[in-house]
Amino acid sequence: MEKAMTLEQQDKAYVLQTYARNYIHFVRGKGSVLYDEHGREYIDFASGIGVNSVGHGNDILTKAICEQAKNIIHISNLQVIAPQAKLAERIVELSGYDMGVFFANSGAEANEGAIKIARKYGEIKFHYKRYKVITLEHSFHGRTITTVKATGQAKFHTPHFSPYPDGFSYVKRIEDLYQAIDDETVAVLIELVQGEGGVQPFEKKEIRALASFLASQDILLIVDEVQTGIYRTGEFLASNLYGIEPDIITLAKGLGGGVPIGAVMTRHKEVLGVGDHGSTFGGNYLSMAAGLAVLEVLEGLYDEGKIREKVFYFSTKIKEIAQRYKRLFEKEVGIGLMRGLRAKSTDIQGEIIKRSMDEGLVVLKAGRNTVRFLPSITISKDEIDEGFKRFEKVLDTL
Numbered sequence: 001m002e003k004a005m006t007l008e009q010q011d012k013a014y015v016l017q018t019y020a021r022n023y024i025h026f027v028r029g030k031g032s033v034l035y036d037e038h039g040r041e042y043i044d045f046a047s048g049i050g051v052n053s054v055g056h057g058n059d060i061l062t063k064a065i066c067e068q069a070k071n072i073i074h075i076s077n078l079q080v081i082a083p084q085a086k087l088a089e090r091i092v093e094l095s096g097y098d099m100g101v102f103f104a105n106s107g108a109e110a111n112e113g114a115i116k117i118a119r120k121y122g123e124i125k126f127h128y129k130r131y132k133v134i135t136l137e138h139s140f141h142g143r144t145i146t147t148v149k150a151t152g153q154a155k156f157h158t159p160h161f162s163p164y165p166d167g168f169s170y171v172k173r174i175e176d177l178y179q180a181i182d183d184e185t186v187a188v189l190i191e192l193v194q195g196e197g198g199v200q201p202f203e204k205k206e207i208r209a210l211a212s213f214l215a216s217q218d219i220l221l222i223v224d225e226v227q228t229g230i231y232r233t234g235e236f237l238a239s240n241l242y243g244i245e246p247d248i249i250t251l252a253k254g255l256g257g258g259v260p261i262g263a264v265m266t267r268h269k270e271v272l273g274v275g276d277h278g279s280t281f282g283g284n285y286l287s288m289a290a291g292l293a294v295l296e297v298l299e300g301l302y303d304e305g306k307i308r309e310k311v312f313y314f315s316t317k318i319k320e321i322a323q324r325y326k327r328l329f330e331k332e333v334g335i336g337l338m339r340g341l342r343a344k345s346t347d348i349q350g351e352i353i354k355r356s357m358d359e360g361l362v363v364l365k366a367g368r369n370t371v372r373f374l375p376s377i378t379i380s381k382d383e384i385d386e387g388f389k390r391f392e393k394v395l396d397t398l
């Protein structure tokens with residue numbers, strides 16, 4: 001009899017190999033601690049790329065999912081879905097913006113929805129159609145053909161997948177946007193803190209100036225909050241932190257606490273009508289129950305001032321490390337619980353990430369040689385301490 005395949009062999013034999021995967025096998029998690037198949041524990045400073053916003057095994061979230069699954073998991077959008085209406089209301093209320101919400105299943109899909117809203121706006125509001133969308137270099141907006149084209153990183157625009165849709169262009173800096181706009185421009189799409197591109201925040205002043213300029217020109221401001229949303233920056237939305245009121249906002253990662261979800265919200269509620277957009281899974285009972293539970297947990301923490309405390313504690317630690325290990329890092333970047341350390345080289349970045357895993361700490365990489373930290377919003381002081389203890393141990397070996 002042939003020997004059974006290992007998990008790694010099975011993965012390599014049957015799963016399309018689109019990821020440079022690590023074969024550590026996590027089987028369980030509690031809070032910001034993960035356990036692998038050998039029972040070894042890891043501190044989780046990645047939270048599934050900013051997804052597990054309430055940590056692993058959160059009682060309120062898991063209970064909500066289980067209860068909902070027992071009653072009804074899915075019914076189509078042809079019927080009204082009570083938790084969908086409720087979650088849309090919660091998101092709108094927490095944001096403070098007078099918007100309507102459409103639910104999708106991922107960040108890329110949310111951005112697709114945003115681009116569709118913008119394109120139709122450009123069609124119905126102007127005599128000559130406006131359809132062009134300008135984005136920024138180092139941005140990341142998703143992996144569908146359109147959102148990959150919206151992503152301002154040439155390496156993603158491989159000819160393998162061409163032709164790409166027309167109407168996307170990129171600028172280096174916010175200040176270059178003013179020149180790039182023409183009379184066919186319908187929208188500017190930006191992240192307020194570029195996540196994948198290196199945890200790079202923009203200045204509040206330049207963002208506010210841009211927002212008022214775009215409003216004066218009737219050009220839509222789309223803010224991709226797939227990574228920055230749901231208290232990641234310390235406020236419910238990064239748009240709240242920056243004090244702007246975008247035309248369209250997209251959400252995904254942290255909203256479902258790990259259950260696939262995406263959302264696009266807009267002030268221009270009248271643009272999309274019946275039949276313009278849809279999704280089979282989007283807004284179903286299970287993901288909506290998860291979203292409601294996540295917001296219940298995080299809203300409570302926010303109101304008690306706990307998120308602010310965690311942000312302060314985490315940033316103090318990371319600033320200390322940036323100071324102490326100047327030989328390895330250029331600088332510290334990011335805001336809230338979305339932080340990074342810019343390594344002096346790609347090699348240093350790679351070694352730190354690899355050795356951290358060996359030491360029992362999960363951290364992420366991001367563009368511009370950044371070691372990225374996206375802990376769950378519920379991470380405890382002890383978990384932060386233990387994580388940085390391990391991190392320093394790694395840095396001392398380099």
Ligand SMILES: *Cc1c(COP(=O)(O)O)cnc(C)c1O
Nearest residue numbers: 106107108140141142195226227
């Ligand atoms: C992760 C991410 C996306 C893509 O989300 P998916 O759920 O992977 O489609 C889009 N925009 C930003 C800013 C992201 O961080």
